[in-house]
Amino acid sequence: MAINKTLFRKILKPTLLALSCAFFLAFTHQITKKTIESNQRQYEERLLREMVNGAELEKSSSGYNVFREGTQIGTIEQLTTSHGYNGKIDLLIALTLTSLTGDREVISVRVTHHEETPGIGDKIEPEVSNWIHQFVGKSAHHTNWTLSPEGDIDIISGATITSRAVTNAIAETLAE
Amino acid sequence: MTAISLAKDGLWKNNPALVQLLGLCPLLATSNSFATSLGLGLTTLVVLTLSNFTISLMRGLLDDETRLPVQILVIATFVTLADLSLQYWFFDMHQRIGLFVALIVTNCTLLGRAEAFASKNPIILSTFDGLMMGTGFLLVLLLMGTIREIAGNGTLFANLHLLTGTPDMTIQIADSGFLLVALPPGAFLTLGCLIAAKNVIDGALR
Numbered sequence A: 001m002a003i004n005k006t007l008f009r010k011i012l013k014p015t016l017l018a019l020s021c022a023f024f025l026a027f028t029h030q031i032t033k034k035t036i037e038s039n040q041r042q043y044e045e046r047l048l049r050e051m052v053n054g055a056e057l058e059k060s061s062s063g064y065n066v067f068r069e070g071t072q073i074g075t076i077e078q079l080t081t082s083h084g085y086n087g088k089i090d091l092l093i094a095l096t097l098t099s100l101t102g103d104r105e106v107i108s109v110r111v112t113h114h115e116e117t118p119g120i121g122d123k124i125e126p127e128v129s130n131w132i133h134q135f136v137g138k139s140a141h142h143t144n145w146t147l148s149p150e151g152d153i154d155i156i157s158g159a160t161i162t163s164r165a166v167t168n169a170i171a172e173t174l175a176e
Numbered sequence B: 001m002t003a004i005s006l007a008k009d010g011l012w013k014n015n016p017a018l019v020q021l022l023g024l025c026p027l028l029a030t031s032n033s034f035a036t037s038l039g040l041g042l043t044t045l046v047v048l049t050l051s052n053f054t055i056s057l058m059r060g061l062l063d064d065e066t067r068l069p070v071q072i073l074v075i076a077t078f079v080t081l082a083d084l085s086l087q088y089w090f091f092d093m094h095q096r097i098g099l100f101v102a103l104i105v106t107n108c109t110l111l112g113r114a115e116a117f118a119s120k121n122p123i124i125l126s127t128f129d130g131l132m133m134g135t136g137f138l139l140v141l142l143l144m145g146t147i148r149e150i151a152g153n154g155t156l157f158a159n160l161h162l163l164t165g166t167p168d169m170t171i172q173i174a175d176s177g178f179l180l181v182a183l184p185p186g187a188f189l190t191l192g193c194l195i196a197a198k199n200v201i202d203g204a205l206r
Helices: A002-051 A131-133 A160-175 B003-013 B022-029 B034-057 B067-089 B091-107 B108-118 B121-152 B186-204
Strands: A055-058 A063-068 A069-081 A089-096 A106-113
Touching: A002 A089, A002 A106, A055 B003, A069 A160, A089 A160, A106 A131, A106 A160, A131 A160, B003 B121, B022 B034, B022 B091, B022 B121, B022 B186, B034 B067, B034 B091, B034 B108, B034 B121, B067 B091, B067 B108, B067 B121, B091 B108, B108 B121, B121 B186
Parallel strands: none
Antiparallel strands: A055 A063, A063 A069, A069 A089, A089 A106
């Protein structure tokens, strides 16, 4: 019985400690939750506003509708590609409305989540390089969607797979 | 065991990154720019100091059999706390280094100092040891971040404004850099050069 008692005490101590750690973290999580969520929202809103240059946004079933002075000028859609170098790449793309020729133009593109190689594949982020800005004004029919030197889309050196994944995702959305 | 010998140990003689070769995973992963190095180095420094303090505080309570899991538990708690704090105060920076903050748990420097020092020494010395080891780690990380950002990307202090909240302070040194230095192998090569340099200096001093 004596052995069992020491054993019991040895198990009890870490268990109590684990419980107090869990309570401590749950408490911290409760305190910080609101601010972190609002940080996240602010981050996303800032991104969206930047994308459409301050035009008004309204949530729609597939993303956002973009209005300027009361008339709809375009939409923002979410897309995901799994053809990147590592994991999924989530993108937001703002497009003009369908014109008579059916050719929608890109207003802007942003990467919202990716796990590409830091220092190489992360050049798809606007904070890291200007690469993503080349898609502005591109459309389904007036653009050669192959990568350079054959096509119109510049490639990130060292990150062919990443460049191709993002380019193809945008081209497919435009072709729809 | 004096404060001076502890400081010497942490910063130079027994530097966690250059001599003990501990915590290589975050060291190699985040050292490709000055800003990420600073962010992760400071987080590690804070977590290491807090975990050394706490483990030293309860060193009389711990049994031999459960000591290691308890130490990991304490470290993991502080890492989660650091992760939440980063999201609370530096959300944009967290978007950049968030992935690696969770990995501080696997940084052997923390468990190493907890086990080798904090679980056997008084609170003030242990806290100071954590501070010095953390500073040693931070300095190596910053040095590697500086070298790799300049040589790999041709810039310095890119994205640093995400941490400091000031305007963009990127310094463009060259148009581009050697891709190899920015790639993971470049991290190993840079660290190897730094260790070699330290050994040369040690040899010259002897």
